[in-house]
Amino acid sequence: xxISPNYKDDDWRRLKFDREEDWITAIDIFKDRISGxxxxxxxxxxxxxxxxxxxxxxxxxxxxxxxxxxKGTFKTPQGKGKExxxxxxxxxxxxxxxxTNMAEMFYSQIRCGILHQAEVESNSKIRITTKLLLVQYxxxxxxxxxNRNKFHSRLKEEIRIYMRKLKNxxxxxxxxxxxxxxxxxxxxxx
Numbered sequence: 282x283x284i285s286p287n288y289k290d291d292d293w294r295r296l297k298f299d300r301e302e303d304w305i306t307a308i309d310i311f312k313d314r315i316s317g318x319x320x321x322x323x324x325x326x327x328x329x330x331x332x333x334x335x336x337x338x339x340x341x342x343x344x345x346x347x348x349x350x351x352k353g354t355f356k357t358p359q360g361k362g363k364e365x366x367x368x369x370x371x372x373x374x375x376x377x378x379x380x381t382n383m384a385e386m387f388y389s390q391i392r393c394g395i396l397h398q399a400e401v402e403s404n405s406k407i408r409i410t411t412k413l414l415l416v417q418y419x420x421x422x423x424x425x426x427x428n429r430n431k432f433h434s435r436l437k438e439e440i441r442i443y444m445r446k447l448k449n450x451x452x453x454x455x456x457x458x459x460x461x462x463x464x465x466x467x468x469x470x471x
Contacts, residue, residue, distance in 0.1 A: 284310065284314060284466055285313035285316075285317050285318070287313050287317075288310045290467040293466075293469075294469065298460065301450065304448070304450070307447075307459070308447050308448060311350075311447075311459070315346075319343050320437065320440075323336050327430075333407040333409060334399070334401075334407065337391065337395055337429055338395045338396060340432060341391070341392040341396060344366060344370075345362070347369065347440070348365040348368060348369045349462055350443070351443075351455070351458060353460075354462065362392075366384060366388040366392060367381055370384035371384050373442070374438060374439050375435060378414070378435070379416060383425060386405075390403050390405040390424060390425060391407070391425065404421065404423060405424035405426070405427070406426045408426055409429050410428070411428075411430070413428040413431070414431070415427070415432055416432070
């Protein structure tokens with residue numbers, strides 16, 4: 282089974298993780314998977330004037346998948362989506378932009394709105410103007426304005442940060458959770 286453009290599950294299964302070269306290959310597989318499924322497709326549409334919702338939908342899928350990697354879970358547990366998003370947005374480099382309230386509002390109005398109704402909820406908005414912050418409240422504080430370009434750039438940086446952390450052999454818990462998630466993807470159930 283293909284797990285990324287250039288790798289199959291057999292490539293993952295061959296890794297023994299008893300030497301650093303295997304970890305480097307594992308991180309390359311992850312990078313190929315994230316690039317091939319998300320980043321490259323986004324790069325092909327992001328300059329289209331009306332691509333904001335599509336880019337944000339894919340960014341939301343990446344956030345959820347990254348949080349599953351961080352926690353080593355097969356999928357987001359039922360009823361834990363808001364918690365997963367809040368954890369991600371307040372415990373990564375996004376924490377300079379999101380507090381818990383904003384993160385939960387993002388989940389409810391942006392993520393759930395786009396993925397369930399194909400529109401943002403309340404009076405939240407997705408914009409691409411360079412003058413906006415990455416995220417800010419609407420004037421009435423009942424919604425968010427997301428700068429899609431800055432948000433996506435921050436997410437790409439967070440992926441790079443994660444891969445750098447995975448390269449450090451001292452990050453054993455992070456590596457263990459990463460391996461657990463990839464094992465699930467490759468249908469290796471222990």
